[in-house]
Amino acid sequence: xxxxxxxxxxxxxISAVPQSGMYDEAEVSEERRNDxxxxxxxxxxxxxxxxxxxxxxxxxxxxxxxxILNRDDVVDDLAQEIFIRLYQALPxxxxxSSFYTWLYRIAVNKVRDEMRRKKVKRFFSLQKLMxxxxxxxxxxxxxxxxxxxxxxLISKALNHLPEKFRLPVVLKDVDGLSYEExxxxxxxxxxxxxxxxxxxxxxLRRMLKPLLE
Amino acid sequence: xxxxxxSTKLSLYLDDALGVREKSELETYLAEHPEAKKELEELxxxxxxxxxxxxxxxxxxxxxxxxxxxxRTGKEEKNVLPFRRKFLPVxxxxxxxxxxxxxxxxxxxxxxxxxxxxxxxxxxQHAYESGIIQGxxxxxxxxxxxxxxxxxxxxxxxxxxxQAHTALRIDESKNSGYRIEIAKNNKQTTPAVTAxxxxxxxxxxxxxxxxxxSILGSAKERIQSxxxxxxxxxxxxxxxxxxxxKMVMSNIAAALRPPQRVRFKKYLEDRRAPFTFVANIxxxxxxxxxxxxxxxxxxxxxxxxxxPDTICFSEITINMDSVRRSLEAAMSSLSTIQVxxxxxxxxxxxxxxxxxxxxxxxxxxxxxxxxxxxxxxDLSNFPEMPxxxxxxxxxxxxxxxxxxxRQFPALTNSNGSDSAFSVELKQDSVVMRFFKRxxxxxxxxxxxxxxxxxxxxxxxxxxxxxxxxxLDSVIQDMSKPKTKERKYRNPYEL
Numbered sequence: 205x206x207x208x209x210x211x212x213x214x215x216x217x218i219s220a221v222p223q224s225g226m227y228d229e230a231e232v233s234e235e236r237r238n239d240x241x242x243x244x245x246x247x248x249x250x251x252x253x254x255x256x257x258x259x260x261x262x263x264x265x266x267x268x269x270x271x272i273l274n275r276d277d278v279v280d281d282l283a284q285e286i287f288i289r290l291y292q293a294l295p296x297x298x299x300x301s302s303f304y305t306w307l308y309r310i311a312v313n314k315v316r317d318e319m320r321r322k323k324v325k326r327f328f329s330l331q332k333l334m335x336x337x338x339x340x341x342x343x344x345x346x347x348x349x350x351x352x353x354x355x356x357l358i359s360k361a362l363n364h365l366p367e368k369f370r371l372p373v374v375l376k377d378v379d380g381l382s383y384e385e386x387x388x389x390x391x392x393x394x395x396x397x398x399x400x401x402x403x404x405x406x407x408l409r410r411m412l413k414p415l416l417e
Numbered sequence: 418x419x420x421x422x423x424s425t426k427l428s429l430y431l432d433d434a435l436g437v438r439e440k441s442e443l444e445t446y447l448a449e450h451p452e453a454k455k456e457l458e459e460l461x462x463x464x465x466x467x468x469x470x471x472x473x474x475x476x477x478x479x480x481x482x483x484x485x486x487x488x489r490t491g492k493e494e495k496n497v498l499p500f501r502r503k504f505l506p507v508x509x510x511x512x513x514x515x516x517x518x519x520x521x522x523x524x525x526x527x528x529x530x531x532x533x534x535x536x537x538x539x540x541x542q543h544a545y546e547s548g549i550i551q552g553x554x555x556x557x558x559x560x561x562x563x564x565x566x567x568x569x570x571x572x573x574x575x576x577x578x579x580q581a582h583t584a585l586r587i588d589e590s591k592n593s594g595y596r597i598e599i600a601k602n603n604k605q606t607t608p609a610v611t612a613x614x615x616x617x618x619x620x621x622x623x624x625x626x627x628x629x630x631s632i633l634g635s636a637k638e639r640i641q642s643x644x645x646x647x648x649x650x651x652x653x654x655x656x657x658x659x660x661x662x663k664m665v666m667s668n669i670a671a672a673l674r675p676p677q678r679v680r681f682k683k684y685l686e687d688r689r690a691p692f693t694f695v696a697n698i699x700x701x702x703x704x705x706x707x708x709x710x711x712x713x714x715x716x717x718x719x720x721x722x723x724x725p726d727t728i729c730f731s732e733i734t735i736n737m738d739s740v741r742r743s744l745e746a747a748m749s750s751l752s753t754i755q756v757x758x759x760x761x762x763x764x765x766x767x768x769x770x771x772x773x774x775x776x777x778x779x780x781x782x783x784x785x786x787x788x789x790x791x792x793x794x795d796l797s798n799f800p801e802m803p804x805x806x807x808x809x810x811x812x813x814x815x816x817x818x819x820x821x822x823r824q825f826p827a828l829t830n831s832n833g834s835d836s837a838f839s840v841e842l843k844q845d846s847v848v849m850r851f852f853k854r855x856x857x858x859x860x861x862x863x864x865x866x867x868x869x870x871x872x873x874x875x876x877x878x879x880x881x882x883x884x885x886x887x888l889d890s891v892i893q894d895m896s897k898p899k900t901k902e903r904k905y906r907n908p909y910e911l
């Protein structure tokens with residue numbers, strides 16, 4: 205028996221929230237209210253409330269990480285680190301912003317750290333030089349074109365976007381957040397979000413031109 | 418419309434974020450410009466691809482793994498501070514303030530502190546400069562075992578050289594003082610005793626084993642910090658050592674039950690130990706009181722300094738920590754001690770060890786195989802250690818039987834002098850009779866005196882017509898609980 209069925213009807217509403225994509229306005233506000241209840245319970249010492257929060261958001265956070273990094277090998281580790289950070293910080297949560305934008309900010313910051321770490325690692329890695337040389341050699345030797353699926357092409361195109369353009373487009377088009385929410389998560393102006401989103405889409409359109417024709 | 422502006426407006430149009438007027442203007446523009454409309458369709462297609470991006474597979478193990486990690490993180494983050502973490506901002510400045518106050522206090526009192534330590538250092542320096550002790554000093558008995566400590570407690574003997582049977586021996590002199598001997602060929606003087614054999618002979622319980630082991634452990638440390646050897650073949654013996662063996666024996670006796678004390682006295686008698694104790698039927702002393710009685714370090718800095726040329730008392734401060742450090746630092750220290758000890762022994766053997774007392778307070782005797790210092794009790798200022806039982810010189814069986822003076826066989830030298838002390842028959846005679854022929858219980862008053870009513874004499878006590886009781890039966894009787902019907906009388910009470 206799952207926790208959601210064990211608890212009250214309020215909990216059933218929680219488990220009925222879709223994992224990703226666009227949300228109904230009423231559903232979202234209901235979800236937020238339930239988040240606040242769960243956080244209050246957790247701050248009062250109820251550890252089960254944290255499990256419900258995790259189960260509610262784990263897939264969204266995992267998919268967010270996967271969309272940004274396009275790597276499934278680090279998704280679970282990073283997601284767990286994010287929730288550990290959440291567990292440590294949740295007692296200090298003051299309800300000044302909505303919970304999920306706060307959680308997304310934690311997640312985005314963590315993913316940014318990972319990207320920078322990877323960048324530094326790549327810079328200092330001799331293996332990368334050898335890999336590049338091998339790839340160059342392989343590309344010269346390869347005659348037949350590589351047949352990527354559409355999903356792979358989309359992922360590769362996203363991967364080629366710089367971080368500051370990739371994050372808004374993922375948050376908007378993959379996670380379906382509003383401009384205000386994205387601005388809150390990325391801690392920037394709404395105008396900046398609109399501008400970056402526009403440029404990101406234009407870049408993607410150029411990169412995916414063969415797929416679109 | 419400029420390309421960048423068009424791109425932004427198309428993006429906003431896709432998200433339905435344009436105002437009504439802007440939206441109608443853009444729609445008019447798109448109707449007139451098919452390339453712009455195519456761009457919009459392409460952007461919409463890109464967005465649809467992103468929306469339709471397949472999500473990751475659900476991970477059933479996510480929560481179990483996360484909860485494990487949370488548990489581990491919680492353990493790592495446990496507060497190691499002796500107070501609640503929220504007091505840290507108060508505790509740190511407070512600690513710093515206390516440290517600063519202490520520092521300032523030390524700084525202000527630096528003169529008196531410096532003076533205090535200088536005086537202490539000067540005392541040691543004086544001892545060094547006057548040639549009493551030269552060079553490094555090292556503890557002589559670094560590696561005593563439990564058996565050797567027990568041997569010291571019972572016989573006052575500490576082995577200097579096992580192969581040469583040379584020993585340092587503490588005894589009482591015949592003129593009511595103390596005697597410290599370094600004697601060769603000492604093998605007959607002290608029979609080999611082991612702690613395990615001692616425990617079984619006295620039928621000790623495991624708890625008593627533990628107590629006696631602790632007493633011997635403390636005594637070992639005390640002996641280690643009581644006898645030192647200097648680089649110039651000098652020997653420093655702490656003044657209290659002359660009484661310490663008796664104190665250890667007294668504490669061992671205190672841990673025993675009355676029947677075991679009887680066995681202990683018999684044990685001492687059988688092995689011709691130089692001392693025995695005046696036993697009583699008091700219950701065993703509480704272990705904590707026994708432990709408290711033995712200090713592991715001497716109470717003062719009064720040492721008897723013995724060099725090949727002179728003997729004197731001196732107040733010297735020996736820092737045991739630094740002595741231990743220097744012992745550990747020198748890899749060859751143990752062999753150094755051995756060499757020095759052998760040198761001392763050789764000098765004793767060759768009769769070359771003839772120091773003189775500066776003020777005549779020591780009576781020095783020496784021979785081919787021994788060297789002895791006799792100290793006046795009143796002159797030496799040796800503190801009497803508190804003991805639970807009075808430790809007295811034991812009278813040998815031969816002394817009672819023959820009436821001759823007591824002799825220590827191996828320590829008897831060629832000149833005929835010995836380490837015997839005056840016989841104190843009164844104190845121990847009953848005990849000796851007890852072990853010799855069995856105990857004689859006090860007789861009723863009507864049978865106690867002679868025919869003329871005078872007190873009974875020793876001769877009357879030794880009469881074969883008196884009732885005698887076997888020792889074993891007495892011990893068994895003493896072990897039984899007392900009852901009103903059968904009142905036990907202490908055989909030691911005269």
